[in-house]
Amino acid sequence: MKIALIGYGKMGKAIEKIAIAKGHEIVLRTNSQQPLEKEQLQQADVAIEFTGPETAYHNILKCFAANVPVVCGSTGWLDALPAVKAVCLEKHQAFLYASNFSIGVNIFFEVNKRLAELMSGQPQYNVVMEEIHHTQKKDAPSGTAITLAEQVMDKVIRKKIWVNEATEQPDELSIISKRIDPAPGTHIITYTSDIDDITISHTAHSREGFASGAVVAAEWLKDKKGIFSMKDVLSL
Known part of the structure; x- marks a missing residue:
């Protein structure tokens, strides 16, 4: 699976380590200061977004525009969540948000x-x-x-x-x-x-639990359409 990492801080690097160990390929690494290009996003099977409240909303919409499923773990932006869900359904995209992926x-x-x-x-x-x-x-x-x-x-x-x-x-x-x-x-x-x-x-003893869960969510979301949560991933 080809993954775009949107947010390459401590969590992004922890996700990268686990994803590579599981045989996945990281095709894009970007931080909140770098513009997201549609052509770069389209190389990925799925995007994992861990930035912050200032950038999460626009990053998600850019993933939808590139027809890339997006797993989002950014917090502090949830006033815009209804708008994101509406766009996801309108554009027939795939979106999975969790406040915690552990x-x-x-x-x-x-x-x-x-x-x-x-x-x-x-x-x-x-x-x-x-x-x-x-x-x-x-x-x-x-x-x-x-x-x-x-x-x-x-x-x-x-x-x-x-x-x-x-x-x-x-x-x-x-x-x-x-x-x-x-x-x-x-x-x-x-x-x-x-x-x-x-x-x-x-x-939590380390970030590994959060990072591992995010990779599991990305694996699960690939090739799906709709709005999901970790309850769907874990069948809870």
Whole structure:
């Protein structure tokens, strides 16, 4: 499989290492400062986009214009996600977005949803979240933390909105963001009461889990049309 790497930072290089080890070919490596040329993109069977909130939207549209399926892991741009999905369907393209490509994290998402469902009828418990990442992480809270928070609020309806700070408001879900080196990523959800606490957490030991999942997603997306997620890739 021929892969275009859009975003050649630490994550892009980790993806490259795994992709090459699996026998794939990297036909394009570009960072956010380099223009994406249609002719270059068309050499690829699939593009993997890991840049940032300033460039992700336009990069995805350029992939669609080149008729190249795109796997996107950039965060901080999701206000434009509905527009991207509309273009994808209109142009009959393939798009897969995930706030986190780690297989372990995506299983953790399912655990989080189930626990939130169980706790929805237990108002004596307050729920709080904490996420820890390296100091070069551009956005806070992380895309993974936002996904987890939205899953909680979908089930625990007494929480109406998440806030990126400690809060005592009963309708607010607190997400505490910490930036510490080295820290590839930790997410902790705690339900606390006067009697006891229930905590679930996921800790990444390296970027390899995220990078490996992105390559698996790209392999799965090749030759497909439509809008997908890691739930589709992993049959969750």
